[in-house]
Amino acid sequence: MEQLLQGLRAAGEETRMRLLVLCGHAELTVSELIQILGQSQPRVSRHLKLLCDAGLLDRFQEGSWVYYRLANKSGTSLLARYLVDLVPEDDPVVSRDLERLNTIKQARLDAADDYFRENAKHWNKIRSLHVAEKEVERLILSSVQDMEITDFLDIGTGTGRMLELFGPLSQFAVGVDTSREMLAFARAAIEGADLRNCQVRLGDMYTLPFLNDSQDVVVIHQVLHYADRPKMVIAEAKRVLRKNGRLVLVDFAPHEVETLRTEHAHTQMGFDADQVWSWCEEAGLKRKDFHMLAGDPLNVNIWIAEQSNTDNPSGERE
Ligand SMILES: C[S@@+](CC[C@H](N)C(=O)[O-])C[C@H]1O[C@@H](n2cnc3c(N)ncnc32)[C@H](O)[C@@H]1O
Numbered sequence: 001m002e003q004l005l006q007g008l009r010a011a012g013e014e015t016r017m018r019l020l021v022l023c024g025h026a027e028l029t030v031s032e033l034i035q036i037l038g039q040s041q042p043r044v045s046r047h048l049k050l051l052c053d054a055g056l057l058d059r060f061q062e063g064s065w066v067y068y069r070l071a072n073k074s075g076t077s078l079l080a081r082y083l084v085d086l087v088p089e090d091d092p093v094v095s096r097d098l099e100r101l102n103t104i105k106q107a108r109l110d111a112a113d114d115y116f117r118e119n120a121k122h123w124n125k126i127r128s129l130h131v132a133e134k135e136v137e138r139l140i141l142s143s144v145q146d147m148e149i150t151d152f153l154d155i156g157t158g159t160g161r162m163l164e165l166f167g168p169l170s171q172f173a174v175g176v177d178t179s180r181e182m183l184a185f186a187r188a189a190i191e192g193a194d195l196r197n198c199q200v201r202l203g204d205m206y207t208l209p210f211l212n213d214s215q216d217v218v219v220i221h222q223v224l225h226y227a228d229r230p231k232m233v234i235a236e237a238k239r240v241l242r243k244n245g246r247l248v249l250v251d252f253a254p255h256e257v258e259t260l261r262t263e264h265a266h267t268q269m270g271f272d273a274d275q276v277w278s279w280c281e282e283a284g285l286k287r288k289d290f291h292m293l294a295g296d297p298l299n300v301n302i303w304i305a306e307q308s309n310t311d312n313p314s315g316e317r318e
Contacts, residue, residue: 156223160186176203
């Protein structure tokens with residue numbers, strides 16, 4: 001009761017309702033919110049603090065930036081979403097705020113585009129060396145079709161393609177990446193697709209910012225070849241999986257395309273299927289399924305591994 005009243009008190013003011021609506025549509029920094037609201041920094045920061053203290057907004061850091069978004073897991077997160085949904089979007093103040101928000105989203109997209117245009121040239125070249133993405137995507141989606149996915153994690157989310165694919169099947173979906181530029185691109189992509197249950201976060205595949213037993217499905221799609229310690233990445237993915245959770249791992253079979261190492265920073269020249277299975281089994285994951293898709297000159301392997309149905313014995317980490 002007290003939590004509910006605190007939430008209602010915090011929301012009961014015009015600027016704070018506007019902040020809730022904005023953060024219900026996108027993850028925003030203080031300076032972006034100041035730009036939209038046209039109010040001073042101390043004023044906006046004070047309102048944000050009240051909303052965070054009441055559990056209506058989440059605050060999170062990405063490098064030197066701090067973002068705010070509508071809370072999605074606290075006790076008052078339902079209240080936050082309910083209040084935002086009650087606000088008529090054709091209200092003159094709200095619709096002007098949302099117009100300004102669109103301008104900010106477009107500016108972000110343009111900035112991310114500049115970065116991505118450069119990288120996309122390389123990635124498209126690499127894509128042309130392996131099998132059709134469509135077939136890979138069909139197989140990985142079918143590998144989880146019998147599951148109810150509450151929490152989905154995409155490690156090395158890049159442009160957020162896996163979030164677009166798995167987001168609609170999950171209650172919450174998060175993508176992590178070590179590159180802020182890629183996160184900006186992925187954020188713009190999920191906002192463009194209006195996937196409000198999806199988020200992106202700065203995070204490293206060796207030390208994931210998640211608790212033990214917190215995810216139903218973890219995907220590592222074309223990322224493991226960047227790892228100098230792939231076995232540790234698999235163990236870390238296993239740590240965050242819930243009982244009966246699944247790891248979907250997609251990467252190249254062993255190859256000799258040397259330019260991927262010299263020009264594209266790949267650390268591993270593909271992976272032997274049995275080697276990956278032995279890392280999975282050492283981590284405590286069981287074999288569930290495997291596919292090999294032949295391409296020219298790169299073959300793509302898909303490993304589906306399953307968390308055992310006993311409790312995860314390792315210690316907790318946030
Ligand atoms: C080929 S790209 C994106 C692949 C993406 N999963 C997809 O399906 O399109 C690989 C991504 O892995 C990210 N990455 C590299 N090292 C990482 C690490 N240690 N932790 C998290 N992400 C990492 C890169 O920044 C890049 O965005």
